[in-house]
Amino acid sequence: TQLLEQSPQFLSIQEGENLTVYCNSSSVFSSLQWYRQEPGEGPVLLVTVVTGGEVKKLKRLTFQFGDARKDSSLHITAAQPGDTGLYLCAGRYNQGGKLIFGQGTELSVKP
Amino acid sequence: NAGVTQTPKFQVLKTGQSMTLQCAQDMNHNSMYWYRQDPGMGLRLIYYSASEGTTDKGEVPNGYNVSRLNKREFSLRLESAAPSQTSVYFCASSEYGLGLYGYTFGSGTRLTVV
Numbered sequence: 001t002q003l004l005e006q007s008p009q010f011l012s013i014q015e016g017e018n019l020t021v022y023c024n025s026s027s028v029f030s031s032l033q034w035y036r037q038e039p040g041e042g043p044v045l046l047v048t049v050v051t052g053g054e055v056k057k058l059k060r061l062t063f064q065f066g067d068a069r070k071d072s073s074l075h076i077t078a079a080q081p082g083d084t085g086l087y088l089c090a091g092r093y094n095q096g097g098k099l100i101f102g103q104g105t106e107l108s109v110k111p
Numbered sequence: 112n113a114g115v116t117q118t119p120k121f122q123v124l125k126t127g128q129s130m131t132l133q134c135a136q137d138m139n140h141n142s143m144y145w146y147r148q149d150p151g152m153g154l155r156l157i158y159y160s161a162s163e164g165t166t167d168k169g170e171v172p173n174g175y176n177v178s179r180l181n182k183r184e185f186s187l188r189l190e191s192a193a194p195s196q197t198s199v200y201f202c203a204s205s206e207y208g209l210g211l212y213g214y215t216f217g218s219g220t221r222l223t224v225v
Contacts, residue, residue, distance in 0.1 A: 009151065033213050042115070042201050042216025043154070088153065090214075098144075098169075099214060103153035 004091055006102035013079055014110055021074045021105045023089035028069045030092050033099070037086040079109045113137050117202050117217035124192040124224045132187040132220050134202030142205045143185035144169075144214065145177060147198040154201065160185055192224045 005024045013019055023032070031050045035043035047056050049065035049072060056063045060083075062075040072091075076083055086106050090099040115136045124130055136143065141162045146154040156169030158177040166177050174196060176188045185204075189196060199221050203214040 004153075006153075035213070041218050042203070043214075044216070045213035048213060090154075098156060098159060101146075101154040103151055 004089060004100050004102040006087075006089055006105050008105060009103065010106050010108075012108045012110065015080055016078050017109075019076050019079055019107070021087055021089075021107075022071065023073070023091075023102050024071045025091060026070065027093055029065075030069075030094055030097070032065060032069075032072050032089060032091040034063055034072070034074055035088040035090060037088060037104075039085075043086075043088055076107075079107075081109045081111050083107060084109050115202055115204055115215050115217035117200075117220050119220060120218070121221050122223070124189075124222065126193060126224060128192050129188065129190050130192065131189075132200055132202075132222075133184070134186065134217060135184045136202075136204040136215070137183065138204060138215060139182070140204035140206055140215070141182070143179065144203045144205075145175075145185070145187045146201045146203065147171065147196075148201060148219075149198050157187065157200075192222075194224045196222065197224045198222060 007022045033048045034046045037043040047063045052067045052069045054065045060077045064073045086104045088104045089102045118133045144159040145157040148154050155171050157175050158169055160166045160179040163182045178186050199219045201219050202217045205214045206212045
């Protein structure tokens, strides 16, 4: 079974703080995605990264794909209460393959 | 709005009862998926349908069956519900064979088996 490990599992911070969430595997991904899920809703795609070393920015969110394509990180600058939610990474180990999801990071940003 | 529609949103079953969870997408996607989500365990794939007319087992298929009724609809059936099947169930769809595309998820069905 291919595993995708996310850390930390829970994160509670104050508004304005920075944070980083990690996603790691022992296998190489062909592509990796990050999703955000709000309570009572399904996950929503934030970004897809494909190339080793790739960095993508979405407003205050910065996504990085590791050079070896085995890991990824999500960095949030100056977190806001609206960033609260469950963040999931998901990877494909081959082109066209099924997505494998990490267990998620539950983020709470307090005003 | 275009997307994935799941019904029902909530359901309570008694042990041994059966039910079907319905899912429909209007994005002309080829592939559809059923996941269950449990606290601390992320999303686990139950069954998927890579294209109309095909279905395959995922990571946790025991106790479930699926039907790909047509390109739009993919249903999940619990023949004899067990408390271990208490979970939130998500249906998703995607383009087939295009690794850069993400999944579009429905808003989920919260199932409780007592």
